[in-house]
Amino acid sequence: MEHVSNRLSAYLDGQLPSDLRAQVETHLAECPDCSRELTALRQTSAVLQQLPLTAPSPVLLERLHASIESAVRRPVIAMERFIGLLSGIAACLALVGCLLLMQPHVTAPIVSTASVISSVPAAPAVWERDAVQLADESLDNTPETAMGQWMIASLSAHNAVAIPGGKSQ
Ligand SMILES: [Zn+2]
Numbered sequence: 001m002e003h004v005s006n007r008l009s010a011y012l013d014g015q016l017p018s019d020l021r022a023q024v025e026t027h028l029a030e031c032p033d034c035s036r037e038l039t040a041l042r043q044t045s046a047v048l049q050q051l052p053l054t055a056p057s058p059v060l061l062e063r064l065h066a067s068i069e070s071a072v073r074r075p076v077i078a079m080e081r082f083i084g085l086l087s088g089i090a091a092c093l094a095l096v097g098c099l100l101l102m103q104p105h106v107t108a109p110i111v112s113t114a115s116v117i118s119s120v121p122a123a124p125a126v127w128e129r130d131a132v133q134l135a136d137e138s139l140d141n142t143p144e145t146a147m148g149q150w151m152i153a154s155l156s157a158h159n160a161v162a163i164p165g166g167k168s169q
Helices: 005-012 018-030 032-050 058-102 104-119 126-139 143-168
Strands: none
Touching: 005 018, 005 032, 018 032
């Protein structure tokens, strides 16, 4: 006959149907191993039921909070180290970039770009000049400009009021 250790917990809790319960009891009468296991299970259950369900002590709560805080802080420290490493890598890359720029074959494209820029006519076309002038004139009439002028005026007025008070002290 098979051992009944997988049914002992249900047997102890009274959850087995009567036929299975009879089988377990028959086996327990013949098998010292399963009897010992049932005794151990019964004792464990009794100990667990006697444990007081009280609130954790202040010392225990303090330790619990400390352990939670240290667990939360640890990834932050790791992230700070990671960012420090990244900035170190960025500094190395910047240094390498400077060294590359100082080399002649890299500065050559920059010179060619400058020559392209210098080939653009210095004087703007007529339509460009008109467009810039239109933009300048329309700028004075925008609500943003009016608001800015109002703020400057009110600030100046405030300062004008504040200065005599400052002098009197
Ligand atoms: Zn057994």
